[in-house]
Amino acid sequence: MSQEVLLYAETINTAKLIGAGGGGAAGASVTTSGTINTSNLVSKVTTGSAVTAVIMASGATDGQTVIVQHVGAAASSITFATAGSAAASSHIATDFVFSGQKAALFVWESVTALWYPVSY
Secondary structure: OOOOOOOOOOOOOHHHHHOOOOOOOOOEEOOOOOEEOOOOOEEEEEOOOOEEEEEEOOOOOOOOEEEEEEOOOOOOOEEEOOOHHHHHHHOEOOOOEEOOOEEEEEEEEOOOOEEEEOOO
């Protein structure tokens, strides 16, 4: 009696899962009108003060998630550019601000080409 064996293998880039290259221990510096990298699951950022008009890079696939971990001081907030037509360039669906020492989860929606912050 013979047996047929089927094997499926898939390679997973675990560096993307753990956020390797996402800003280092101190986090990537974000300034007013700066861009946050979205190529890793975790994007670690920091600011020297409150910053505004921040944008996020476009997502790659529908349903992609990214966690933005703000390792800066609690008083150093990040405000995304969303007023009026700015959402088209910032890629953020709605007004969103968060302070340092917090993390925010976003989901990419490919039809609207926008990141949606997850409410919590």
